Amino acid sequence: MSDQLLAETVKIKGFAGDDIEAYFARPTGPGKYGSVVVIHHMPGYDEATKEITRKFAYHGYQAICPNLYSREAPGASSDDAAAAVRARGGVPDERLVGDVRGAADYLLAQSASNSKVGVIGYCSGGRQTFLSACSLDIDAAVVCYGAFIVKEPPAELPSSAKSIIHLAPNASCPILGLFGAEDKYPDVDEVAQLDAELTKHSKEHEFHIYDGAGHAFFAVDRPSYRPEAAKDGWEKIWAFFGVHLAG
């Protein structure tokens, strides 16, 4: 496999036909590729998330990260945009689903698409990945430490995020879940409840909980980074997407 890739900022159609910004990375060699929508974490459409997007291209996937904060802060730096959006309680679920649908459609319309598309998200993007898997017709989903899927946010948090566990029967694809044993949001009890709910509805899924890791263990630029968990997590992702998206 060639390691050549191209990464650039593009415009895509998001929720309600809105033009939104997105970071698109893809292999440039000949052939057909599976596709991955990367949902950024709450700190935004930042350098770290773009690095993750390029990593998927390096591994042979067309990948795109929509800027979920395009509307509130066009042209602003990722941290300024994140501050503006968090002050408003985050991104509405309906809009998120529309933006992910637009990103998936953009990938599937590429001539190099093999017609398979998955979604991955971290932190708040983990919850949004589960939401996408239960709202859109996709082929695979990877939930990385998404909180507030099962439990409601604490009452003192003015988050717009609400529990979405009731959507589990609608899951359209296999789900890989990667979690830290020391994480409080979600804690291992919440992960166990999600696991049980997917089992109850006969939804294909595979969960891994890493000892010695908490929230955001994939984040190489944060003190929460746990190399052993992250390395194993990436191997799980390549194996999972290899089965459900590649070829």
Added chain:
Amino acid sequence: MCTYVTEHVEITGSGKGANGWFKVSEASVYFDHPADAPLEHSLNIDFLQPELGPSARVAVELDAASAARLAQAILSTLARVPDGLSGS
């Protein structure tokens, strides 16, 4: 964890951002992931002028103990201001 714990405060004054000084009318105080500080969570303060857009922001990210010391320093400084000057 992505907390959304936030306090909004109306303020009057100026802040110096990437493009120089601007009037600030609002401050957001929140505890969440930092964008830059090497901490898992931090006490963040944004001094804002929403009318000028999201980029009109002066931001600081502090560990919790630093933030508490800063708050105490602000209050103790204000307490020592001579009568008649604090409204000027």
